[in-house]
Amino acid sequence: MKEILPVWTDGQSSSGPMIIAGPCSAETEEQVMATARELATNGIRIFRAGIWKPRTKPGGFEGVGAAGLEWLKKVKAETGMLTATEVATRQHVEDAIGAGVDILWIGARTSANPFAMQEIADAIQASGADVPVLVKNPVNPDLELWIGAMERLYNAGVRRIGAIHRGFSAYGKHLYRNLPQWHIPIELRRRLPQLPIICDPSHIGGKRELVAPLSQQALDMGFDGLIIESHCDPDCAWSDKAQQITPDVLNFILNALVLRDSTSTTESLTMLRQQIDQIDNELIELLNKRMRVSREIGQYKKEHRMPVLQMSRHDHIIRSRVAAAEEMGMAGEFMKTVLQAIHEESVRQQIEVLNNRI
Numbered sequence: 001m002k003e004i005l006p007v008w009t010d011g012q013s014s015s016g017p018m019i020i021a022g023p024c025s026a027e028t029e030e031q032v033m034a035t036a037r038e039l040a041t042n043g044i045r046i047f048r049a050g051i052w053k054p055r056t057k058p059g060g061f062e063g064v065g066a067a068g069l070e071w072l073k074k075v076k077a078e079t080g081m082l083t084a085t086e087v088a089t090r091q092h093v094e095d096a097i098g099a100g101v102d103i104l105w106i107g108a109r110t111s112a113n114p115f116a117m118q119e120i121a122d123a124i125q126a127s128g129a130d131v132p133v134l135v136k137n138p139v140n141p142d143l144e145l146w147i148g149a150m151e152r153l154y155n156a157g158v159r160r161i162g163a164i165h166r167g168f169s170a171y172g173k174h175l176y177r178n179l180p181q182w183h184i185p186i187e188l189r190r191r192l193p194q195l196p197i198i199c200d201p202s203h204i205g206g207k208r209e210l211v212a213p214l215s216q217q218a219l220d221m222g223f224d225g226l227i228i229e230s231h232c233d234p235d236c237a238w239s240d241k242a243q244q245i246t247p248d249v250l251n252f253i254l255n256a257l258v259l260r261d262s263t264s265t266t267e268s269l270t271m272l273r274q275q276i277d278q279i280d281n282e283l284i285e286l287l288n289k290r291m292r293v294s295r296e297i298g299q300y301k302k303e304h305r306m307p308v309l310q311m312s313r314h315d316h317i318i319r320s321r322v323a324a325a326e327e328m329g330m331a332g333e334f335m336k337t338v339l340q341a342i343h344e345e346s347v348r349q350q351i352e353v354l355n356n357r358i
Ligand code: PEP
Pocket: 024, 025, 050, 054, 106, 107, 108, 109, 136, 166, 203
């Protein structure tokens, strides 16, 4: 995918981040038009609205369907904004392109499915339309699958491709609705430097209060744009209400964002710091894994009435690890200090096991 063209369409400025805003779902003509009018007044030039909604469970609001395309036509005619919607099947592609939708996006559940991606790519090719397509990352943190989805479009002749980073699903409760795992879009940027990457802070955060900090973070990291869910009456939204903000709040957030000069060093510094954060998290997880094994050893020693401390093993560990670290160019003294601290904590945890406290 060497010659991917920018997503910016005619009349869109290519300077400054690309901003796409609009409701999670088109609900009624009144809601779509009210939201679109306010967004347009605030200077937004690309309007998003989901018409076909992939819902986790049946029974939820699954979108108004093709009827909503008429509302998007009206948005375009009345406000001049470009329109964008999600497509997941051949029929969606045909209907959306037929109705003059300007930008298509692929949802996270669809980009994870190569059959669906191929069907969409084929449908776009068959339509002959030169439509830009934004591809959300798959729900699972699989960079190859994400790139593969975009490759299918590229192979079908689509040249205006962009990626949307919307975070990755994780089991259990977290601060974020979808974990950002920033190292994945960073790696995507490294692999495909000319591919525009847009951040979706609404779906990453899942909460209104996280939209502003996530947007700033994305811009600091050199993302090319933002796609943000905005609704004229978020508390009454039929989907994703916790993360939608009014057009006025969006305006306030966008005005407060600090735009960095992409040639400045801040961007690379932020990316490097992200990598440090990621590595530190991995270190903590690794240490936790090590402590778990230590406790299992503690349990074994307890069952076999063995002493916790075995000095010969301890000396061997320190010596061999220090030598390995020195070989990699780190100071032996530093490695000794780190290992001794880890060892002390392991011993402490084993003693806790012996005393039945863990
Ligand atoms: C959406 O944009 O409303 C949506 C359904 O997003 P995702 O595919 O990222 O979950």
